[in-house]
Amino acid sequence: MTALIGHSAIVLALLAAVVGIVAPILGARGQRERYFEITFVAILGQFLFVTLAALALVYGLIATDFSIRYVAFNTTRATPIYYRITGLWGALEGSLLLWEWILIIFSGLVAWIYRDRHKELMPWVLLVFSIVSAFFLGVIAFASNPFETISPVPPDGRGLNPLLEDANMMTHPPLLYTGFVGLTVPFAFAIAALIVGKLDEAWIVTTRRWTITAWFFLTAGNLVGAWWSYHVLGWGGYWAWDPVENAAFMPWLPATAFLHSIQVQERRHMLKVWNLSLIMLAFSLTIFGTFLTRSGVLSSIHAFSSGPVGMIFLFFLGFVLLGSFGLLALRADLLKGQPELDSMVSRESAFLLNNIVLVSALFTIFLGTIFPLISEAVAGVQVSVGAPYFNSVTVPLFLFMVFLMGIGPIIAWRRASWDNLKRNFLWPAAASLVFGVALFFWKVREFWPILGFTLLAFVVATIIYDTALALRARKRIAGEGIVRGLITLTRRNQRRYGGLVVHLGVVLIILGIAASMTYSLEREATLDLKQSLNIGEYRIQFEGLKPSRQPTHQRIEGSFRVFHRGEDEGVLSPALKFFPTQQSPIGRAVHQSNYSEDIYLILSGFSDLSSNRATLKVLVRPLVVWMWIGGFVIFFGTLICICPMGKARSQED
Amino acid sequence: MEAQNTEPSTATENGGSIRRLIITLLIIGPVLALLAYGFTRDARYITSPLMAKPAVPFTITLFDGKKLSLDDLKGKTVFLNFWASWCPPCRAEARDLEAAWQKVKDQNMVFIGVALQDTDEASREFLKEFDVTYPNGKDESGKIAVEYGTWGIPESFFIDPQGRITYKHVGGIRASVVVAKINEAAKGIVSAQEGKGDYQPVR
Numbered sequence: 001m002t003a004l005i006g007h008s009a010i011v012l013a014l015l016a017a018v019v020g021i022v023a024p025i026l027g028a029r030g031q032r033e034r035y036f037e038i039t040f041v042a043i044l045g046q047f048l049f050v051t052l053a054a055l056a057l058v059y060g061l062i063a064t065d066f067s068i069r070y071v072a073f074n075t076t077r078a079t080p081i082y083y084r085i086t087g088l089w090g091a092l093e094g095s096l097l098l099w100e101w102i103l104i105i106f107s108g109l110v111a112w113i114y115r116d117r118h119k120e121l122m123p124w125v126l127l128v129f130s131i132v133s134a135f136f137l138g139v140i141a142f143a144s145n146p147f148e149t150i151s152p153v154p155p156d157g158r159g160l161n162p163l164l165e166d167a168n169m170m171t172h173p174p175l176l177y178t179g180f181v182g183l184t185v186p187f188a189f190a191i192a193a194l195i196v197g198k199l200d201e202a203w204i205v206t207t208r209r210w211t212i213t214a215w216f217f218l219t220a221g222n223l224v225g226a227w228w229s230y231h232v233l234g235w236g237g238y239w240a241w242d243p244v245e246n247a248a249f250m251p252w253l254p255a256t257a258f259l260h261s262i263q264v265q266e267r268r269h270m271l272k273v274w275n276l277s278l279i280m281l282a283f284s285l286t287i288f289g290t291f292l293t294r295s296g297v298l299s300s301i302h303a304f305s306s307g308p309v310g311m312i313f314l315f316f317l318g319f320v321l322l323g324s325f326g327l328l329a330l331r332a333d334l335l336k337g338q339p340e341l342d343s344m345v346s347r348e349s350a351f352l353l354n355n356i357v358l359v360s361a362l363f364t365i366f367l368g369t370i371f372p373l374i375s376e377a378v379a380g381v382q383v384s385v386g387a388p389y390f391n392s393v394t395v396p397l398f399l400f401m402v403f404l405m406g407i408g409p410i411i412a413w414r415r416a417s418w419d420n421l422k423r424n425f426l427w428p429a430a431a432s433l434v435f436g437v438a439l440f441f442w443k444v445r446e447f448w449p450i451l452g453f454t455l456l457a458f459v460v461a462t463i464i465y466d467t468a469l470a471l472r473a474r475k476r477i478a479g480e481g482i483v484r485g486l487i488t489l490t491r492r493n494q495r496r497y498g499g500l501v502v503h504l505g506v507v508l509i510i511l512g513i514a515a516s517m518t519y520s521l522e523r524e525a526t527l528d529l530k531q532s533l534n535i536g537e538y539r540i541q542f543e544g545l546k547p548s549r550q551p552t553h554q555r556i557e558g559s560f561r562v563f564h565r566g567e568d569e570g571v572l573s574p575a576l577k578f579f580p581t582q583q584s585p586i587g588r589a590v591h592q593s594n595y596s597e598d599i600y601l602i603l604s605g606f607s608d609l610s611s612n613r614a615t616l617k618v619l620v621r622p623l624v625v626w627m628w629i630g631g632f633v634i635f636f637g638t639l640i641c642i643c644p645m646g647k648a649r650s651q652e653d
Numbered sequence: 654m655e656a657q658n659t660e661p662s663t664a665t666e667n668g669g670s671i672r673r674l675i676i677t678l679l680i681i682g683p684v685l686a687l688l689a690y691g692f693t694r695d696a697r698y699i700t701s702p703l704m705a706k707p708a709v710p711f712t713i714t715l716f717d718g719k720k721l722s723l724d725d726l727k728g729k730t731v732f733l734n735f736w737a738s739w740c741p742p743c744r745a746e747a748r749d750l751e752a753a754w755q756k757v758k759d760q761n762m763v764f765i766g767v768a769l770q771d772t773d774e775a776s777r778e779f780l781k782e783f784d785v786t787y788p789n790g791k792d793e794s795g796k797i798a799v800e801y802g803t804w805g806i807p808e809s810f811f812i813d814p815q816g817r818i819t820y821k822h823v824g825g826i827r828a829s830v831v832v833a834k835i836n837e838a839a840k841g842i843v844s845a846q847e848g849k850g851d852y853q854p855v856r
Contacts, residue, residue: 291688295691295692297688297691297692298691310692311692314685314688314689314692317685317688318681318685321681321684321685322677322678322681325677325681326674326677326678328677329670329673329674329676329677330670330673330674332669332670332673333669333670370687370688373687373688373690373691374687377687377690585770604794605793605794605795607793615794
């Protein structure tokens with residue numbers, strides 16, 4: 001019954017989507033108002049039916065309705081209710097449904113918010129949403145149906161992939177999907193603007209908050225994914241340049257470039273074709289990412305499964321790329337006659353450089369990701385490209401980006417005079433140089449780390465210095481103190497100060513990455529009871545193994561007492577988990593963080609329980625915790641950018 | 654604002670559009686073709702660099718408690734098989750392996766079974782079920798599997814009397830292939846290519 005309701009709802013939603021595609025086209029020939037109403041209702045219909053289908057699947061999962069194949073494969077009777085719900089996105093079919101659900105929620109919100117505005121654009125915006133939605137619904141209805149039934153009904157299910165039994169299951173996939181789907185909003189407006197031929201800044205101004213929101217979710221989704229990898233996968237790292245990680249990261253690069261370059265268009269009416277291309281690229285990359293995960297074309301630890309879905313996604317990717325860039329090629333005549341750069345030393349050119357850096361990073365990562373395919377097609381040999389390639393090509397690019405992060409927000413528009421440069425950058429540059437020299441004499445001697453830390457200091461110095469100057473002006477004009485002054489400044493220019501806070505968050509993340517990439521320690525040893533291992537300032541003492549029975553699995557825990565500079569810091573218990581349906585054990589690493597470093601323990605093996613002997617791997621990774629703190633800072637900065645605070649509101653809508 | 658009212662209707666401008674369309678197609682087309690090409694191959698299949706190289710020595714504790722070291726087997730031809738009781742293709746090939754062993758055991762040849770990621774109980778059960786008589790042991794730490802680059806099971810290696818790997822087979826293998834390849838290995842013939850059986854990725 002549940003299966004029938006769910007599947008019918010999907011088919012009905014698909015019909016609604018088809019109506020949503022046809023109506024705007026008919027409306028273009030006349031009776032626009034009436035057809036817009038039909039389109040609007042079609043979006044609403046999709047929203048209701050997809051929500052019904054998603055709830056049906058959630059209900060099936062909670063009620064462990066094993067007559068539904070998807071439920072049988074992704075839950076067991078013993079699965080806690082929390083993981084039954086997250087089972088909605090635990091495998092291919094359900095995750096597509098989640099994607100579609102988020103997409104149609106976004107579409108519904110857009111349709112509702114702008115129902116009385118943008119009369120010309122809106123039918124086409126909703127058309128784009130309906131096309132994307134129809135594609136996903138078609139896949140869900142016919143190629144990858146989560147409501148497929150099995151008979152005979154099994155007595156118990158097979159259970160979720162054990163790696164997915166983690167608290168982050170609640171956050172990482174939905175965040176990432178929200179980021180991906182969120183990019184559909186600016187994409188849809190861009191396509192609508194192209195169709196209508198109304199290529200002024202209206203679509204950009206309207207979608208700015210949506211873009212920032214999508215960007216935030218994309219950032220958060222990637223960060224939480226890194227955090228998950230760090231604390232669940234148990235290899236001590238947070239990023240492996242795996243194809244699917246790259247697929248999640250790649251849309252972030254053009255999206256970030258877009259966020260910056262649209263400011264140039266808003267302010268200076270430049271880069272129109274470029275901005276359209278960036279958002280099309282970003283959206284296409286979200287489809288490309290899904291294609292990679294579902295097709296099994298590249299070898300990855302994340303790949304869900306192969307099957308017909310991969311091919312279907314490739315067709316859709318082709319349709320999106322050819323359709324949107326083809327449309328751009330046809331309309332390019334409307335985009336001529338833009339102003340040119342006045343000077344190479346200006347904010348425009350800093351933003352343009354930042355765009356070039358981000359797109360270059362995108363290109364190198366894309367190349368590295370698909371290189372196994374290229375090499376096999378051209379030379380017949382599959383060559384895999386690993387972290388050394390990605391690190392060596394992206395580190396210089398990202399450091400250059402950090403440098404531009406210091407310049408871009410501060411330098412003057414149009415043409416920066418020598419005085420302007422001296423006033424804004426002399427002190428920050430001097431301060432960061434002093435910092436770099438101090439680092440050198442302290443202990444940092446390698447080229448890349450010292451350059452990186454100096455550049456990060458430069459960004460922070462420019463932000464502090466610029467804000468301090470503005471605060472001094474507030475004090476002079478209105479006699480405001482620091483807190484009051486900060487509030488006034490932020491309210492007057494939310495985008496600027498929100499953006500600067502986001503930059504601080506990015507600085508923290510890069511700080512964590514740079515330090516943990518460069519200065520990690522690692523040791524592995526087999527320990528008898530009460531034996532210990534020394535690493536850095538730590539001593540780890542083995543205190544025995546402990547088996548335990550969990551709802552879904554058996555667990556062997558090793559207890560290790562951690563001493564830091566001789567002081568007892570308590571016991572850490574990494575574990576190996578044995579799932580009856582999986583047979584091979586799954587590691588559960590544990591770590592303890594403080595602001596300066598993480599100590600990270602992995603139980604890599606044990607002898608018989610009786611002899612109490614364990615093999616332990618220990619990592620000490622400096623400053624990792626700042627990556628996660630940076631994520632919260634970005635969240636805070638994003639809120640400053642998008643929350644209505646009264647003053648800045650009139651600029652848009 | 655400034656461009657929205659211009660009408661792109663002259664012939665040259667249309668020619669420009671078509672040129673741009675063609676350029677777009679020329680950039681996007683190959684990328685799509687490359688991705689489509691991806692469907693024609695198996696991304697997980699990477700030729701092992703171990704072929705014709707000396708086999709990595711290891712020592713293993715057998716299920717009967719004795720120790721067996723690859724170094725002690727110099728001068729003999731070795732068939733090395735990685736398996737687990739829970740892996741369906743391992744079950745499928747188990748009888749074939751034993752049959753092959755019965756055929757060649759009187760020649761100067763040794764079979765070694767290495768159980769991976771398995772409990773002792775289940776492994777012993779498996780050996781009993783299929784009446785396996787050649788030596789079998791457990792890869793306690795998983796190190797042997799790592800040295801041999803196995804990422805799925807079953808996987809089999811043939812090692813000649815000089816200790817070189819002459820052939821590698823991924824997936825289930827038939828008795829006739831085992832016998833043919835171990836005889837080649839005895840003569841030191843290195844196969845040009847690895848073999849592939851019914852593939853069952855398990856990790």
